[in-house]
Amino acid sequence: MPTLPNYHHFAGSHWESGTLHNVYAYLGVKAPHTGEPYSEALLLGVSGGIVMGYFSFAYEGFDPQCNILTRNTFDPFETMMARLGIVQTVQQTAKADKAVDLLVDALADGSPAIVWADHWSLPYNGLGEDEQMWGMMPIVVYGYDVDADCVCIADRARVPLTVSTAQLAAARGRIKKDKHRLLTVDVPDPDKLASAVNAGIWDCIKLFTEKPPKGSADNFGLRAYENWAKLLAKPKQRLSWEKIFAPGPKMYAGLTSAYNFAFLFGKDEALDAERSLYADFLDEAAVILDKPALRDAATSFRRAAQAWRSLGTTLLPDEIEPLGEARSLMTRRHLRFLQAGEDALDEMRRIDAQLAELRRRMETEFPLTQAEAEAHREGIAEQLITIRAIEAEGVAAMRSV
Secondary structure, eight states: OBTTOOOOOOOOOSSTTHHHHHHEEEEEEEEBTTOOOOEEEEEEEEHTTTEEEEEEEOOSSSOEEEEEEEEESSSHHHHHHHHOOOOOOEEEEEOOHHHHHHHHHHTTTTTOOOEEEEEEGGGGOOOOTTTOOOEEEEEEEEEEEETTEHHHEESSSSEEEEEHHHHHHHTTTGGGGGGTTTEOOOOGGGGGGGHHHHHHHHHHHHHHOOOOOOSOOBBBBHHHHHHHHHHOTTTTTTTTTHHHOOHHHHHHHHHHHIIIIIITTTTTTTOOOTTTHHHHHHHHHHTTOOOHHHHHHHHHHHHHHHHHHHHHHHOOHHHHHHHHOOOOOOOHHHHHHHHHHGHHHHHHHHHHHHHHHHHHHHHOOOSSHHHHHHHHHHHHHHHHHHHHEEEEEHHHHHHHO
């Protein structure tokens, strides 16, 4: 059964931009302005770039959740490929055996196969099966061996990952919309690169400053910083943190989920909400578009990256021991997966057990009084306004160019 020869491309961090980066790195496709593989920073920028998005969810029977978006989520994968003129070959079937045949054929032709698989069903993520949780993500399959019952995968970790053939089939078949979907891609059209970069920058500017394609303007861009800060500092607001994430286990859940989505979920090692990655894109864009002033915007977003790192320690500070411990454990789990993949699974499970114990302690040992919780929320709000001011400068610099 086919395995692509000399596949060693595992630098991609996000399911979309990282997956496409890994594929082109293997195929030896070079960007015209660097002579190197298309960088994940460039692909992020072309897809629509970064944003700030704020959402809270509270469902009966679950801890409330604060979901922070850090990149454009309005069809970025399709947008990225369309703008770069990438010809796609999509194959999809409802039959698991036919899906295997299509996958094997793609590998036999020498092409990495992009497939959609449920994040929760892939055992190397260490999440455990949960009928109420799913998420179909694109990953790279570069080897499929029935005799050895082994599938070779590139998926965010800096090392190879493996699952059994049955495990991949279950993950690919989890959700009807993306069931057994397979994608192979042709090379980008270099003549479209400049227009793709330009369109990506405008997407970023608009999502920071204008009404989003869907949803409330208060949930996106510069207004989202103001909205989140208001919900933190003004307890009488309808969806305030005082009401949704009251001091105790609910506030703990809000703080930890905000940290997870802002700094860990689909992210690299930088822990800065992808701001330094976007700054790298702007440096490349300055060359591609022959607009050196874009480097000024890149400088602003590198400052924003540092401010985001400070937000992480503001959300879960070391001075408040259980919160700092939670941040340390969550970060270590994330970094160990990136470094070691499935070889870190035992350690990831131990960390999950420690985090579960911390969550249990919050029922009776939450470390903040009501007044301290209010002060903590106000500190987070202040840091958000600091980030907003820096990113407003960066967006204005992009617009002026």
